[in-house]
Amino acid sequence: EVQLVESGGGLVQPGGSLRLSCAASGFTLSNYEMNWVRQAPGKGLEWVSYISRSGSVIYYADSVKGRFTISRDNAKNSLNLQMNSLRAEDTAVYYCARRSDDNSRSVDAWGQGTMVTVSS
């Protein structure tokens, strides 16, 4: 069974840092492109970042560029998101999301999410 389990969320002060992780199981992470998507409380979905299978191609939303860093460790079947200089508007549930391997570019698997709250 495909599973994505996020961890690392919590309460952090503005300007602080957090590192989110996503543990993948039931499939080989190295075969898949991955994304982080977030959802502020009561709001819609916002794409945050993308990473290619090897990690050589990376994209970020303008809202997080220069502050967030996506990375992956295929040997450990793990996806990460280092979040620095956090702001109140970064408060959201962060989802790890797998891009399908059939060239449809669809996101075919989602984790349950981890909540990040930025507040003093």
Place this chain on the structure above:
Amino acid sequence: DIVMTQTPLSSLVTLGQPASISCRSSHSLVHSDGNTYLSWLQQRPGQPPRLLIYKISNRFSGVPDRFSGSGAGTDFTLKISRVEAEDVGVYYCTQATQFPHTFGQGTRLEIK
């Protein structure tokens, strides 16, 4: 950035009746490779999103055939032929034709 606009933002539907959600993109979603990377997601209350439809009209594995997608270019539609109680939730269209990937605002489906 490509802006995705959904209508309506809220829909109240009687059980067994059809429902339709429209999604319009600010730019054509046809990629240079000829594909249109438009998907539909469902998010039930308290759950992560779930893929329903990809590349406009392809149902994802396990999705009931009462869900269908159509459209081309900049105009797309998700239809539910006969709404069931389990269809309550928020529906999002999303494009992966270019970065940044973007989502519609979401359409909340409720049962009368």
